[in-house]
């Protein structure tokens with residue numbers, strides 16, 4: 001069994017594919033499909049934002065856990081792995097977000113060229 005809770009959770013989630021939706025919440029999400037999983041991520045992200053704007057930082061923890069769980073369900077549904085996310089984070093390691101953003105072209109930033117600042 002993997003030492004890390006995220007690895008264990010990802011393995012549990014993967015094992016729920018095709019399981020009985022009546023006895024597994026994860027299986028019920030897989031059964032309802034990608035759009036429902038994505039919608040749940042939106043809901044959990046919104047609940048995390050609400051917790052973030054409140055006065056008690058501790059309330060962020062359970063919302064963050066809900067969000068991460070549902071993200072792992074999305075990765076599994078899409079045939080992706082936590083290791084792929086780890087690799088992407090490792091690839092970014094050491095590159096400042098400011099530097100990465102400055103290197104983007106205006107088009108890549110989503111701005112039409114006519115709006116490009118002088």
Ligand SMILES: N=c1c2ncn([C@@H]3O[C@H](COP(=O)(O)OP(=O)(O)OP(=O)(O)O)[C@@H](O)[C@H]3O)c2ncn1[C@@H]1O[C@H](COP(=O)(O)O)[C@@H](O)[C@H]1O
Nearest residue numbers: 009012013016023024025026027040043044065066069070
């Ligand atoms: N970590 C989680 C986890 N986090 C959140 N949730 C569920 O996510 C749902 C989200 O709650 P909400 O209040 O937002 O929504 P809801 O109204 O209950 O559910 P919806 O009908 O809106 O989808 C709840 O049912 C939570 O229980 C989780 N369900 C399962 N896990 C893990 O997944 C494992 C397998 O669970 P099953 O697939 O249910 O066996 C468990 O042992 C846990 O380790």
